Amino acid sequence: MINPQPGAAVYMQLAARLRADILTGRLEPGQKIPSETALQQTYGVARDTARRAIAVLRAEGLVVVQRGHGTLVRDHHAMQELNPAPGSTVTARMPTPEERADQDIDEGIPVLVVTGADGRVSVHPGDRWMLRLP
């Protein structure tokens, strides 16, 4: 049972528990976390509250949800290396809905935006690409 505390909403406390379970490895990558119904019963909260906790983890990129199946701890992708040209600039932001659809980017995953000295822009999912500077 979780009770509301001043400054710590129930769903945030629940999110913190699940986050800790993920970061310590009690919940392993690829593994299903407890269903909304299970969380509801285990912690004596409404389904809405359980969902809100999971939404926090989704926004952090810690879990991925498969409708009709369950919610899984995110698996690590193999990272590929980018070697941007000298003079390029690099920024990070959340993808647009189009970019998410086009490149199949999960929730809570930002993109690396590389702008070449010639002005050409390329966008790379942050869970699959990293930069290595020469």
Place this chain on the structure above:
Amino acid sequence: MINPQPGAAVYMQLAARLRADILTGRLEPGQKIPSETALQQTYGVARDTARRAIAVLRAEGLVVVQRGHGTLVRDHHAMQELNPAPGSTVTARMPTPEERADQDIDEGIPVLVVTGADGRVSVHPGDRWMLRLP
């Protein structure tokens, strides 16, 4: 009035409208978007639905919410440039709750993570820092 369509939930349609208003400049940076109650009445939806639409834009980093005041189109920060040492690697991810609190990072804003050749790691909010490669 917005009606549910197969494959396009009402809150997603509403989020799309507001997103378009922001990206085209009909809603300018720093400006308040309509309140939840206003959206509720304008589009004939439940408040929950209006909130969900706004939650989408928050996760995209398009708006910031000020409790008790309203929801504003995000203002652009002045970007500062980082010049990472040769051999560094750079990744992008969402910040941890601690990082968000420590560096005062808004919702929907990723971080740039720079790992030096010596293994030292630095974390920079994606809305205030960019990399420029030599």
Place this chain on the structure above:
DNA sequence: CGAGATTTGTGCGTATGTATT
């Protein structure tokens, strides 16, 4: 193949709390 169980998604309602103006 279908039927049913499970799980997440959407939409609505109510009530109350907290912050700002």
Place this chain on the structure above:
DNA sequence: AAATACATACGCACAAATCTC
């Protein structure tokens, strides 16, 4: 003090996807 606006938490019902038998 009152009005406004967002936050939290509960509830219900049905839809849609997945899985099992």
